Amino acid sequence: xxxxxxxxxxxxxxxxxxxxxxxxxxxxxxxxxxxxxxxxxxxxxxxxxxxxxxxxxxxxxxxxxxxxxxxxxxxxxxxxxxxxxxxxxxxxxxxxxxxxxxxxxxxxxxxxxxxxxxxxxxxxxxxxxxxxxxxxxxxxxxxxxxxxxxxxxxxxxxxxxxxxxxxxxxxxxxxxxxxxxxxxxxxxxxxxxxxxxxxxxxxxxxxxxxxxxxxxxxxxxxxxxxxxxxxxxxxxxxxxxxxxxxxxxxxxxxxxxxxxxxxxxxxxxxx
Numbered sequence: 001x002x003x004x005x006x007x008x009x010x011x012x013x014x015x016x017x018x019x020x021x022x023x024x025x026x027x028x029x030x031x032x033x034x035x036x037x038x039x040x041x042x043x044x045x046x047x048x049x050x051x052x053x054x055x056x057x058x059x060x061x062x063x064x065x066x067x068x069x070x071x072x073x074x075x076x077x078x079x080x081x082x083x084x085x086x087x088x089x090x091x092x093x094x095x096x097x098x099x100x101x102x103x104x105x106x107x108x109x110x111x112x113x114x115x116x117x118x119x120x121x122x123x124x125x126x127x128x129x130x131x132x133x134x135x136x137x138x139x140x141x142x143x144x145x146x147x148x149x150x151x152x153x154x155x156x157x158x159x160x161x162x163x164x165x166x167x168x169x170x171x172x173x174x175x176x177x178x179x180x181x182x183x184x185x186x187x188x189x190x191x192x193x194x195x196x197x198x199x200x201x202x203x204x205x206x207x208x209x210x211x212x213x214x215x216x217x218x219x220x221x222x223x224x225x226x227x228x229x230x231x232x233x234x235x236x237x238x239x240x241x242x243x244x245x246x247x248x249x250x251x252x253x254x255x256x257x258x259x260x261x262x263x264x265x266x267x268x269x270x271x
Contacts, residue, residue: 002161006050006140009107013041039160045118046141048100048111053139055103056096062134063092063126082138093123118144129153 005017017039025033042050052060066089073081097120101111111119125145126136132145132153140160143152 002036002140005039006042006047006160007054009109010044010047012075017041035161036135040142040157042141042160043118043143044109044111044115047109047145048104048115048119049122049136049141049144051103051107052096052100053137053141054268057137058101059092059096059099060126060133060137063096064130064137065131066092067127067130070127089124089127093120093127096123121146125153131155135159141173 005013005020008016017036021037024036047069066085070082070085070089073085097116100119101116103113122136122141122145125147126133128147130150132147132155135141135145136153137160138159141158142160143158145155145158147153
């Protein structure tokens with residue numbers, strides 16, 4: 001009975017749980033009704049991880065298998081393999097976190113950046129701990145998970161109806177290899193996608209550089225024109241200064257001549 005409830009959108013959970021509890025109570029199964037009523041509404045991050053469990057189960061299986069492979073490589077102290085698996089782990093966790101966000105958006109429930117980060121931490125915990133991986137694959141997660149060093153992940157009150165089977169049958173070595181290969185392919189695709197995005201960014205920056213260089217060329221041409229105008233105006237100013245000095249001297253000469261003529265006129269009148 002818990003599975004259908006944890007497949008609902010967060011806004012629908014409480015009303016649906018209460019209704020289910022009443023229906024069970026009406027059937028006289030009071031113990032089951034009480035257990036249904038105690039089911040907790042999943043946190044936004046847990047709900048998003050439950051979406052993955054229902055709609056991307058194969059990819060969560062890849063995550064669990066990748067965790068098992070990493071533990072084997074750690075025991076064998078295979079550093080080269082660990083380095084490659086760490087890269088695959090990072091790519092797969094990030095891709096699944098984005099996928100959870102996309103599925104939530106499709107369900108008309110946008111996740112915040114903080115919630116997406118909590119989803120990623122939960123997936124990382126599932127990769128580190130087989131029990132946490134089983135909890136994540138159950139589709140009944142109530143809260144986010146977090147790995148703390150080498151200690152087992154704390155699953156206290158993390159899964160609704162934990163008595164239900166959450167552990168899948170172990171896979172054969174061939175199946176585990178197939179899962180690892182799929183994880184490697186996914187990591188390669190993720191790396192190629194990031195490389196394509198980086199190349200697009202480079203081309204965008206190169207276009208901006210070209211635009212700035214073109215604008216700079218126009219500005220340099222305009223500056224050269226303005227410098228020519230400034231030089232011409234400075235020449236005109238110097239010529240004006242020369243004209244002013246010449247006219248000043250001419251004015252002084254005319255003033256002295258006028259004074260001399262006026263003095264002559266005064267002398268003539270006196271006679």
